[in-house]
Amino acid sequence: MRVPFLSLLAATATATAALPPVPPTYVCQRATQLLTIDGKGEDADWQQAMRLSPLRDIEGCAIEDKTVVRMLWDDRYLYVLADMQEPHLWATLHERDSIIYRDPDFEVFIDPDGDTRNYVEIEVNALNTVWDLLLTAPYRTANQALHDWNIPGLQSAVHLRGTLNNPADTDEGWSVELAIPWESITGHSAHPRRCEPPAPGSTLRMNFSRVNWQVRPDTTSPCGYSKLTQPEGTPLPESNHVWAPTGVINIHCPEHWGYVRLSDKPVGSGYESTPVPTTYPAQRRLFDWYTAQLAHRAQHGTFSTALQHPGVTALYCDTQHFLAQATASDGQKLTLDHHGNLSLLPATNERPPLYLWVQGGKHEGDTPWWQQHFARLAGAGIHAVIIGGTVEQLTHLIPIAHSEGLQVYAWLWALNRPQDATALQHPDWYAVNRHGKSCHAPADRPFVEYYQFLCPNSEGALNHLLTQVDRLATIPGLTGIQLDYMRMPDVILPRGLWAKYGLDMSRELPEYDFCYCERCRTDFRKTSGRDIEPIAEQDAAWRTYRLNCVARVANTLCQRIRSHNLRSACAVFPTPQLAAQLVRQNWADFELDLALPMVYHSFYNENTTWAAECSRLAAGQTQQRIPLAPGLHLPDSTTATLPRELDQLLRTAPAGIGLFCDDDLSPEMLQTLHQWCEKSE
Numbered sequence: 001m002r003v004p005f006l007s008l009l010a011a012t013a014t015a016t017a018a019l020p021p022v023p024p025t026y027v028c029q030r031a032t033q034l035l036t037i038d039g040k041g042e043d044a045d046w047q048q049a050m051r052l053s054p055l056r057d058i059e060g061c062a063i064e065d066k067t068v069v070r071m072l073w074d075d076r077y078l079y080v081l082a083d084m085q086e087p088h089l090w091a092t093l094h095e096r097d098s099i100i101y102r103d104p105d106f107e108v109f110i111d112p113d114g115d116t117r118n119y120v121e122i123e124v125n126a127l128n129t130v131w132d133l134l135l136t137a138p139y140r141t142a143n144q145a146l147h148d149w150n151i152p153g154l155q156s157a158v159h160l161r162g163t164l165n166n167p168a169d170t171d172e173g174w175s176v177e178l179a180i181p182w183e184s185i186t187g188h189s190a191h192p193r194r195c196e197p198p199a200p201g202s203t204l205r206m207n208f209s210r211v212n213w214q215v216r217p218d219t220t221s222p223c224g225y226s227k228l229t230q231p232e233g234t235p236l237p238e239s240n241h242v243w244a245p246t247g248v249i250n251i252h253c254p255e256h257w258g259y260v261r262l263s264d265k266p267v268g269s270g271y272e273s274t275p276v277p278t279t280y281p282a283q284r285r286l287f288d289w290y291t292a293q294l295a296h297r298a299q300h301g302t303f304s305t306a307l308q309h310p311g312v313t314a315l316y317c318d319t320q321h322f323l324a325q326a327t328a329s330d331g332q333k334l335t336l337d338h339h340g341n342l343s344l345l346p347a348t349n350e351r352p353p354l355y356l357w358v359q360g361g362k363h364e365g366d367t368p369w370w371q372q373h374f375a376r377l378a379g380a381g382i383h384a385v386i387i388g389g390t391v392e393q394l395t396h397l398i399p400i401a402h403s404e405g406l407q408v409y410a411w412l413w414a415l416n417r418p419q420d421a422t423a424l425q426h427p428d429w430y431a432v433n434r435h436g437k438s439c440h441a442p443a444d445r446p447f448v449e450y451y452q453f454l455c456p457n458s459e460g461a462l463n464h465l466l467t468q469v470d471r472l473a474t475i476p477g478l479t480g481i482q483l484d485y486m487r488m489p490d491v492i493l494p495r496g497l498w499a500k501y502g503l504d505m506s507r508e509l510p511e512y513d514f515c516y517c518e519r520c521r522t523d524f525r526k527t528s529g530r531d532i533e534p535i536a537e538q539d540a541a542w543r544t545y546r547l548n549c550v551a552r553v554a555n556t557l558c559q560r561i562r563s564h565n566l567r568s569a570c571a572v573f574p575t576p577q578l579a580a581q582l583v584r585q586n587w588a589d590f591e592l593d594l595a596l597p598m599v600y601h602s603f604y605n606e607n608t609t610w611a612a613e614c615s616r617l618a619a620g621q622t623q624q625r626i627p628l629a630p631g632l633h634l635p636d637s638t639t640a641t642l643p644r645e646l647d648q649l650l651r652t653a654p655a656g657i658g659l660f661c662d663d664d665l666s667p668e669m670l671q672t673l674h675q676w677c678e679k680s681e
């Protein structure tokens, strides 16, 4: 909770380089019982609650993961539990509404309707002393915080794992547990709020911050420690570890906070994810413009009437006032004025974002070509590109894509790794079929030469894939990583491909049925207490075993992706049930932030009605836990059929639509897309 100096404000225009392209999101599930607020978090519900993505340095850099935050809610309260590792527990402030961040503390910020105003701040130290305040607006405007505002009925507790104010020993850490009454968040008599009481599906904007000071043992100090100081005698600045970085040392930038969606599912219902709202990129562009204007005013005393920013239109701008507008990918229009008031005008028709797969290897290093290409894609209504390519290619392409307003996902081939030089040195990493033939041997690969699948049970292969995730995560500006081939080889090909390979795949054939490697057979024997049945395709437990192996790899990769504060996406077969049957991919069990079901109807000798039906079935089979962006295989579409096909998918209310094309989109197809987007706006 630091108040920025003017010099800091001036720096904000350029200091957001480490800021992730999108803020983190979290799905808060319902508590199933009354929680005991004792700081310990021992209630069964807390054991099942998902953790938020790891905290980062407030400016955006990754830090050591020493804080685990979880949330729950019910009709009366929003619950927060934070567990913090800390070798030196100390606290000095006993009085309510002291400036708590002068001690090490844990802080919660809640903007219930995302308008960046009227938000709640709560700070707690290791003595369980609370500072609660209401901010009518961020400190950068003229408005003041209401320090004397107290939350009636707030329950808070801390639990110490160690001894407070004793430098002679090493402590383990402490935890904070809060039950925050909804009345205080969504409405207050003195400051009526614009938003309704929470309902399932509501989204709050929130942030968490952990403040730490560098100290040394000091027997003359009452708490046993004193803060390390700078040469001139003032304390060294504190560290601020936050959930959603703001890019500057100032948490009071609510436009950068994370999104928390309230789910109606009870805790323990499994992993749930929620997309970043489609309005976010437009909102971010507006606040970039606003921040640049504040910096200009700090330096020159007035706003700039000449300021330009991609995607932002100044509806009105003089030296003292402005109103800027940006359009979201779903057609909604957002405005921001010089007071920082954000308004959202609903679109008549909502359109979800479009994702397009792109090969990053072509026209290598040709910046002008890519600039024009991305400009065309953005102009046609594409919202994000999923780029396949090397770290170097992606590093080159991301700033170009960003300059056109496109988000970028890296495209990672998961269990199928064609020509992977490292993997090829480890024959035992590869999947083996029922005849004992391995995908490692060129002569024995199923269907096509590039089917070089790894065994889903090989630790070496898994570590290799984790290394690939870590390498991609170093690329600045990435929004997420999309896994492809997160499955086993097709034990049954889609119906439309049988003729191409001269196969009747109405039943599972042993040469296409993997993984019968020694490791998988042995492990199955160990876990099930028996061998695989002689008629293996009828062995339900063996089938489930392999589905679970694939899901475990997927979830290990997704967790690693999220630990880098990136979104985890996956290209999957049309529905979880069909995917389990065809390629051992029960993706209802995958912990994804976005699933891109490849409802490519021609592969199945079906039509687009079938594709839309798959999209609906997939939503049901995943219990709507995973945002879906069903995809079209564009080579099967024409400029005449594309609008109708998009409309059909749109009616299934997807979180997005994926577009796959083997080659560049023709100018005619781009124009058709553009017209469709215009029409649906």
Ligand SMILES: [Zn+2]
Binding pocket: 430, 431, 432, 455, 456, 457, 458, 515, 516, 517, 518, 519, 520
């Ligand atoms: Zn195996």
